[in-house]
Every structure is written in C-alpha cells, then in structure tokens.
Amino acid sequence: MSDPASHQISTMGSERGSLSGEVRERGTVGEVFAAFLKLGLTSFGGPIAHLGYYRDELVVRRKWLDEATYADLVALCQFLPGPASSQVGFSLGVLRGNGLLGGLAAWFAFTMPSALILFAFALSTAAFTGPIASGFLHGLKLVAVAVVAQAVWGMTRSLTPDRPRAAIALAAVAIVTMFAGSLAQIAAIALGACAGLWLCQEEASPAAGHLNFPVTRRAGSIALFLFAALLLMMPAVTAATGSHALAVFDAFYRSGALVFGGGHVVLPLLQAQVVTPGWVSNEAFLAGYGLAQAVPGPLFTFAAYLGAVMNSPPNGFAGATIALVALLLPGMLLVYGMLPFWDAMRTRPAAQAAMRGTNAAVVGILGAALYHPVWTSAVLGPRDFALALAGFLLLTVWKLPPWTVVVLLASAGTLLSQLF
Secondary structure, three states: OOOHHHHHHHOOOHHHOOOOOOOOOOOOHHHHHHHHHHHHHHOOOOHHHHHHHHHHHHHHHOOOOOHHHHHHHHHHHHHOOOOHHHHHHHHHHHHHOOOHHHHHHHHHHHHHHHHHHHHHHHHHHOOOOOHHHHHHHHHHHHHHHHHHHHHHHHHHHHHOOOHHHHHHHHHHHHHHHHOOOHHHHHHHHHHHHHHHHHHOOOOOOOOOOOOOOOOOHHHHHHHHHHHHHHHHHHHHHHHHHOOHHHHHHHHHHHHHHOOOOOHHHHHHHHHHHHHOOOOOOHHHHHHHHHHHOOOOOOHHHHHHHHHHHOOOOOOHHHHHHHHHHHHHHHHHHHHHHHOOOHHHHOOOHHHHHHHHHHHHHHHHHHHHHHHHHHHHHHOOOHHHHHHHHHHHHHHHOOOOOHHHHHHHHHHHHHHHHHHO
16 A cells, blocks of 8 residues: 555645546646656655655646645555555556556656666676675665664554554564564455454545546456456466566565555565565665665665566566566556546445555554564664664654665765774
8 A cells, every 4th residue: 555644645635625637638648758757856755755746746836637636646546555656656647648658658757767776776786895885785774774663653653543453563563473474464464454344444534536537447447457367377377387587577566566555565575575585685685775765766666676686587687677567567557447446435434444454454564574674684783773773863853854864874884884
C-alpha cells in the first residue's frame, strides 16, 4: 500500500464535494514526458514530498486537474499496494496523455533519472575498495538504520493508534521473527487483513471527489487479470524452466505486489528475496539502500541497483532492467485496473477495515526488519550507535532532508575509518 502519511494530502479539497474529475483539457504524450522528467530530476524527499511536488506543479501551476480529483487519486493509490508517487504519477499521465501511453511516458520520465544514478553506483562498487571505501559504505548502512527507524516511528504513530492495531503489529513481529522468509511476511499481511475485518470496523471515510479516467472497465479487468496471473503463475513457470532470469523477475514482482505501507516496506521483502538466497550480499544491499535515500524520484529504483550487483547473471544492465520493471509493474497494473472501479470500492467498510489491519501488520514487518538485518548488520559498536541515533534525530527533530543525512553519515563513516 502506498505511504499512509499521504492521507494528509488525500484530504485536500474534500470540502469541494463530488466533482466530475474531468481533466480540463487533454495534453500530449510529449508534454507529459517533459513535465515528469522535470519532476524526476528534482523531486527529493520520498513519496510524501513527491505528492507535494505533483500538486504544486500539475494542480496549482499547470492546472491539469482540480484539487478534489487529485485528492481522490491519492486516496486510491493509498489504498493499493505499490509505490505512492509512481502510481499517482502514472495515473496523472494516463489522465493528461489520454490513455496508457501517457501513463508510460510519465512513469519512464519520473523513474529513469534515479534508476540511472543507482545503476552507475552499482557499476562502481566493484572498484570501490580500501579503508575509505569501506568507511563510506558503512556510513550508508547507518543511514539505512536512521531512515528505517524514522519510517517505523512515523508509521507506528499513524497506523497503530489503538490497542487492536498495536496487537496486530506485535503479532506480525512474532510471525516474521519466528518464521523467517517471504512466506512469513505474506502470512503476516494476510492475517493482518483478516484481523482488521474483525477488530478494525469503523465508520467508512467520506469520499472526496469522483475519478473519471479514460480507462474502460474492459481494459481495467485485463490489467487486473494480468496482475493476478503473473503473481500466481510465475512461481510455477520459474520452477518448470529453471530460468534464473525468470526467478529474478518473480522475486521482484512478488515483492512489488506485497508492498503495503509505503516504499520502506520494500526493504524486508527484497531482503528476503535477494539476500537470503545469496543473490546479493547483505553489505551491498544496505549500502545501496542508504544511497537510494539521496537520489530524486521513487525509492523503488533501488531495484535497478540490486539487479545490477547480483552475483550471477542476469546482472549488470539486464539484471537492473528486469528487477526495476518487475518491482514497479504490479503497482502500475493494479492502479490502472482499479481506475474504472474505484468509485464503487472506496466507500465499503469491509475493504477499509481490512486495509487498517494490513497497515498495522506492515508496521510489525518493518519493525522486525529494523532489528534484522538493518540494525544487526550496521550497528557494530558504540560509535555506530551514536551515528545512527544522530541520523535519526536529524530526520525526526531537525527535519533535515534524507539526502543531507546521507552526506553527513557517509562522510562521518569515511572519517572514522581513517581515525580508528
């Protein structure tokens, strides 16, 4: 599910009532590409910041759509698994570009800048050796501690505000720590949804606007069918063929299909898929995750780095392409498929209750990941603890942007490697 803190944005314009959601005029695919390339090069700060950039650029300045329609679109992407900023951007491209081609143009332009930066970093890590390099990479792992701790802190406050949801989160921690692996994470999410239906029934949230996108119900149904078919059939196809390339696609696709709770929840899912089987070392995994905080665009472009640094083919450019497309594809299929059905779904109390339970469960999953592998691999002594705590406070108290914390902690790690 997309980052729940985006609820603050989803409430904008709700006082406007039910609006038609019609774009004021259609644009061109080239216009969509240019607008999102600018955003992809300048949108630092994670999904909530990205949603703010979208609003300023596309709602306020360019007036592509009204506030109520934008708020309703954010609510849809908040409800679904996947990367919030990429899903909203893709949907805005569909709306302005009058169809799927516009959505793909928006996705490509917004995603490629950060993907290319992380791919270049992946190519350079093999030659990046010595004490200075080791200190720099260790500093990036400490960034991961600070960033994930910030995510757990914020999600705990917003997604587990009462005893039932706190209990669901604790149960999820127990499940993923006692039964390691991706199946335990899937079980925790499923049980969270079931518990939500029982424990988290509340009055349905009011609707903001009305989505009227150029997507037919037939096209939406095809997208939803493809999403389910790939999720259910890829494991069998991979086992039958023995193809490592298909195994990589399947691992990243399943991770992208289960990211309930925001971009940072992809960390434990990907760790179970690529580190546990030995495709990527834990050190390389956390170093890349730390650097991903410093680049513009979606956090999911971390997949390009992971695909490139894999120990066996497909790696390099081929691995980066497979991993990036596979991780982002399920979120795009889901949002495209749900656009024509969202108005009928969003006010159902049962669906909202299940998502409350799911959100609570992912808090527990991310909390378990904060301990292992993030904390246990990065905090090796008192100095590491002090640096990680400093990074956490810089993010939560001083409200510094993540890229600034990346620079500071990576520099501190490099300096300490020379002094001690």
